Amino acid sequence: TRTPVNVTVTGAAGQIGYALLFRIASGHLLGADVPVNLRLLEIPQGLKAAEGTAMELDDCAFPLLRDITITDQPSVAFDGANVALLVGARPRTAGMERGDLLSANGGIFGPQGKAINDHAADDIKVLVVGNPANTNALIAQRNAPDVPAERFTAMTRLDHNRAVAQLAKKLGVTVNDIQRLTIWGNHSATQYPDIFQALVNGKNAAEAVNDEAWLADTFIPTVAKRGAAIIEARGASSAASAANAAIDHVYTWVNGTAEGDWTSMGIVSDGSYGVEPGIISSFPVTTKDGEFEIVQGLEISDFSRARIDASVAELVEERDAVQALGLI
Numbered sequence: 554t555r556t557p558v559n560v561t562v563t564g565a566a567g568q569i570g571y572a573l574l575f576r577i578a579s580g581h582l583l584g585a586d587v588p589v590n591l592r593l594l595e596i597p598q599g600l601k602a603a604e605g606t607a608m609e610l611d612d613c614a615f616p617l618l619r620d621i622t623i624t625d626q627p628s629v630a631f632d633g634a635n636v637a638l639l640v641g642a643r644p645r646t647a648g649m650e651r652g653d654l655l656s657a658n659g660g661i662f663g664p665q666g667k668a669i670n671d672h673a674a675d676d677i678k679v680l681v682v683g684n685p686a687n688t689n690a691l692i693a694q695r696n697a698p699d700v701p702a703e704r705f706t707a708m709t710r711l712d713h714n715r716a717v718a719q720l721a722k723k724l725g726v727t728v729n730d731i732q733r734l735t736i737w738g739n740h741s742a743t744q745y746p747d748i749f750q751a752l753v754n755g756k757n758a759a760e761a762v763n764d765e766a767w768l769a770d771t772f773i774p775t776v777a778k779r780g781a782a783i784i785e786a787r788g789a790s791s792a793a794s795a796a797n798a799a800i801d802h803v804y805t806w807v808n809g810t811a812e813g814d815w816t817s818m819g820i821v822s823d824g825s826y827g828v829e830p831g832i833i834s835s836f837p838v839t840t841k842d843g844e845f846e847i848v849q850g851l852e853i854s855d856f857s858r859a860r861i862d863a864s865v866a867e868l869v870e871e872r873d874a875v876q877a878l879g880l881i
């Protein structure tokens with residue numbers, strides 16, 4: 554029998570955490586034959602609710618779930634962690650300045666980065682979901698100097714999945730017919746969902762759409778503003794789809810992209826495609842055996858270049874801001 558994988562989830566008592574934990578425990582994060590231990594990190598006020606969720610997890614009698622730890626101590630939560638999903642973050646409240654938001658999150662992701670550095674397993678893989686995800690991931694990464702930088706990633710898979718779904722609807726096909734879509738840049742309103750390289754049943758998707766106005770005025774804003782549209786419709790944020798995307802991100806990272814396809818992940822830039830090195834930006838990546846590579850050699854049109862540059866500029870500003878605050 555396999556040794557259980559230690560999976561740490563922060564903000565475990567939140568909305569996304571509630572949608573995430575049951576799927577991790579039922580084998581969707583890593584595979585249907587991989588047992589897991591869950592480590593739930595919460596702030597003190599969240600511990601009781603996390604205990605309630607743990608009771609429900611017990612009541613599912615999941616065959617793959619071995620052990621649950623609930624704690625408010627990062628050193629305990631990340632002890633021996635193989636996979637860490639950093640979901641808990643300080644949300645922006647009305648009237649909050651960006652500097653305050655970044656400082657508050659620096660106070661969360663800095664210590665978590667240090668705890669990962671000091672306590673996690675050698676093969677630790679980190680996914681940051683809590684917003685501003687890319688910059689929170691950068692803060693954690695810079696506070697974990699002994700962990701290879703590429704182990705810190707930020708989630709743009711929800712944007713990727715949203716874009717695939719919108720494109721499939723537009724073309725009257727299923728999501729299975731779409732490949733090679735890319736989200737570039739920041740998980741924010743400046744993100745750029747790129748269909749110029751995408752394929753629909755093996756043919757170029759942009760040519761199949763053949764409507765640049767739809768791309769610029771409908772597709773891109775629909776994907777970028779989807780989170781707000783869901784809050785407007787549901788009266789609550791998109792927790793289940795965000796949790797699903799977190800599952801997809803890690804599953805793909807560990808188990809690989811399909812031959813001929815790729816996915817989108819926020820990762821530390823190596824300067825590919827002119828993206829400022831060191832920032833955490835979304836790229837097209839292939840994955841295999843738990844490692845990923847940026848897809849190289851794609852032709853970037855002027856339409857795409859301007860949008861990638863704008864989103865990267867926003868990430869550089871966020872990096873400069875957290876640097877000025879002494880958070881990295």
Ligand code: NDP
Nearest residue numbers: 563564566567568569594595599641642644683684790795
């Ligand atoms: P959610 O579980 O709904 O969201 C958690 C984070 O995910 C937020 O930063 C949110 O960003 C982000 N997020 C990313 N993508 C999406 C998406 N598509 N839709 C919605 N959210 C998205 O928040 P809750 O308030 O329900 O729960 C947060 C929990 O975290 C609380 O239980 C709190 O106690 C805990 N917490 C734990 C910490 C820790 O473990 N140290 C630290 C801070 C909080 P956005 O704000 O932009 O919606």
